[in-house]
Amino acid sequence: xxxxxxxxxxxxxxxxxxxxxxxxxxxxxxxxxxxxxxxxxxxxxxxxxxxxxxxxxxxxxxxxxxxxxxxxxxxxxxxxxxxxxxxxxxxxxxxxxxxxxxxxxxxxxxxxxxxxxxxxxxxxxxxxxxxxxxxxxxxxxxxxxxxxxxxxxxxxxxxxxxxxxxxxxxxxxxxxxxxxxxxxxxxxxxxxxxxxxxxxxxxxxxxxxxxxxxxxxxxxxxxxxxxxxxxxxxxxxxxxxxxxxxxxxxxxxxxxxxxxxxxxxxxxxxxxxxxxxxxxxxxxxxxxxxxxxxxxxxxxxxxxxxxxxxxxxxxxxxxxxxxxxxxxxxxxxxxxxxxxxxxxxxxxxxxxxxxxxxxxxxxxxxxxxxxxxxxxxxxxxxxxxxxxxxxxxxxxxxxxxxxxxxxxxxxxxxxxxxxxxxxxxxxxxxxxxxxxxxxxxxxxxxx
Numbered sequence: 001x002x003x004x005x006x007x008x009x010x011x012x013x014x015x016x017x018x019x020x021x022x023x024x025x026x027x028x029x030x031x032x033x034x035x036x037x038x039x040x041x042x043x044x045x046x047x048x049x050x051x052x053x054x055x056x057x058x059x060x061x062x063x064x065x066x067x068x069x070x071x072x073x074x075x076x077x078x079x080x081x082x083x084x085x086x087x088x089x090x091x092x093x094x095x096x097x098x099x100x101x102x103x104x105x106x107x108x109x110x111x112x113x114x115x116x117x118x119x120x121x122x123x124x125x126x127x128x129x130x131x132x133x134x135x136x137x138x139x140x141x142x143x144x145x146x147x148x149x150x151x152x153x154x155x156x157x158x159x160x161x162x163x164x165x166x167x168x169x170x171x172x173x174x175x176x177x178x179x180x181x182x183x184x185x186x187x188x189x190x191x192x193x194x195x196x197x198x199x200x201x202x203x204x205x206x207x208x209x210x211x212x213x214x215x216x217x218x219x220x221x222x223x224x225x226x227x228x229x230x231x232x233x234x235x236x237x238x239x240x241x242x243x244x245x246x247x248x249x250x251x252x253x254x255x256x257x258x259x260x261x262x263x264x265x266x267x268x269x270x271x272x273x274x275x276x277x278x279x280x281x282x283x284x285x286x287x288x289x290x291x292x293x294x295x296x297x298x299x300x301x302x303x304x305x306x307x308x309x310x311x312x313x314x315x316x317x318x319x320x321x322x323x324x325x326x327x328x329x330x331x332x333x334x335x336x337x338x339x340x341x342x343x344x345x346x347x348x349x350x351x352x353x354x355x356x357x358x359x360x361x362x363x364x365x366x367x368x369x370x371x372x373x374x375x376x377x378x379x380x381x382x383x384x385x386x387x388x389x390x391x392x393x394x395x396x397x398x399x400x401x402x403x404x405x406x407x408x409x410x411x412x413x414x415x416x417x418x419x420x421x422x423x424x425x426x427x428x429x430x431x432x433x434x435x436x437x438x439x440x441x442x443x444x445x446x447x
Contacts, residue, residue, distance in 0.1 A: 010206035013137040013213060017146050019195055020130050023087060024153035026188055027126050028267070029161040030094045030181050031059060034116060035271050036165040036289075037174035044174070045108055053400025055109070056268040058116035059123075060392025066124035067389070071382025072236060074125055074132055079222075079378075080196045083129045087189040089122035095182025098175040127365065128381030132222065135369045135377055136199055139216020141311050144320065147366035148304025152359060154263065155300065158293030162271075166287065198222065219374050234376050238442035243383055246437055249371065251430030255325070256364045256388035258423035262332055264395040265416045266292070266355065269409075277409045278344055288348055295352035299359025303328055307363055317370060318434040321363050322427050328361025329420040336417040339410045361423070364388065373439045380437070391419075 034041075034056060042052050073082045097115045100108050130150050138146045161181075168176045197203070199210055199220040214220045243249055270292075274285040303324040310320035335354035338347045364384065372380035395416075402411040 010209045012205040020150040025157045028154040028157035040174040049404045053396045056396035058113045059120035062117045063120035066121040067382040067386040070124035071378040074378030086125045091185025093118040098179035131381040136222040144307035144366045145304035152300025155293040155296035253387035255423045255426040258419040260388040260391035261419035268396045292351040292355040296355035296359040299356035303360035325361040328357040331357025332420040333417045
């Protein structure tokens with residue numbers, strides 16, 4: 001931690017984090033819109049559970065495929081402009097999804113799949129962009145909380161938008177959800193262009209704050225307009241190979257896949273679970289789904305705070321990150337108990353505990369910011385997100401098959417809980433020491 005030799009005078013970095021939080025909230029609301037509208041879409045289009053699972057997974061197929069190109073774009077063109085096009089395009093495709101209601105049969109199903117596929121591709125740079133901006137704006141000892149806060153926006157999105165989207169479906173039909181959310185995102189994209197800058201280019205940052213974050217390990221030159229033309233560049237394919245050959249990073253990638261299995265259960269099948277297994281109305285499910293989300297949001301804040309306090313107290317970076325992750329995943333496994341509980345109120349409470357734990361343990365992006373090579377932060381974050389969001393493909397489909405084969409969500413909850421156990425194993429036995437990776441084989445001179 002840097003010596004407090006200079007008064008900060010400004011706290012611009014927290015304003016940047018607030019923008020990341022808002023953008024990520026809308027990002028996850030757009031992802032979750034399909035799950036809130038899902039029961040009505042399934043009814044209107046006559047989809048089977050397996051077909052609905054494939055529609056739910058459409059987003060993740062392209063989201064995963066576009067991660068490495070998205071990371072390359074971030075490193076090549078910077079976070080500001082790449083992220084602007086990401087927000088604008090995913091919002092436009094979300095808006096167009098509202099027109100699927102005018103189609104019928106196979107045309108409607110195919111168009112719905114394609115538009116969700118395009119939303120996924122457009123969103124690909126978002127979380128690597130968040131990690132990249134956090135690396136540039138926050139010192140190491142504040143990065144756990146910063147990363148946890150923007151990551152916790154996924155829960156806040158449900159808290160804020162699930163009741164609103166449930167009401168929209170109830171009052172105006174499922175199409176209205178996509179029209180409202182798409183329009184909101186387009187407005188947000190324009191705001192982004194006005195307010196986001198790198199640390200050395202921001203009009204409001206003080207010399208004291210810039211010194212503070214730079215001394216603390218922030219990569220302040222990452223996106224600056226004055227980046228050196230002689231700065232080392234990387235061979236993309238060689239860099240990917242080098243990152244995949246790092247045992248620490250491979251363990252982090254496996255852990256993120258397992259943690260994201262919990263995320264995608266919540267984003268896709270959870271409202272259907274409430275309606276089908278717990279016999280709630282879609283309106284009630286929209287409100288009830290917000291309760292575990294509140295717990296998840298609080299868990300994210302708690303996990304980030306614990307991690308940073310451990311770091312400030314002198315514990316190693318490995319200990320500071322791993323303790324909340326392991327404890328959080330242990331709590332997440334409590335969702336399996338819902339298979340043995342009849343009372344809806346208790347089920348919601350247990351789910352809230354499980355998602356509180358998931359929030360506590362969701363420090364993967366802090367680990368990415370801690371470990372990514374400074375020459376390839378976007379690419380490193382994209383590779384991490386590729387592994388993590390393969391769960392967005394497998395989780396909806398696997399649960400769809402479990403549901404169709406058994407007629408119950410019992411096996412699905414065991415499947416999700418087991419992934420939390422594998423995440424613990426990965427961080428305890430595979431990751432080892434958490435430290436920044438230094439590229440050796442893939443560096444080249446930019447020319």
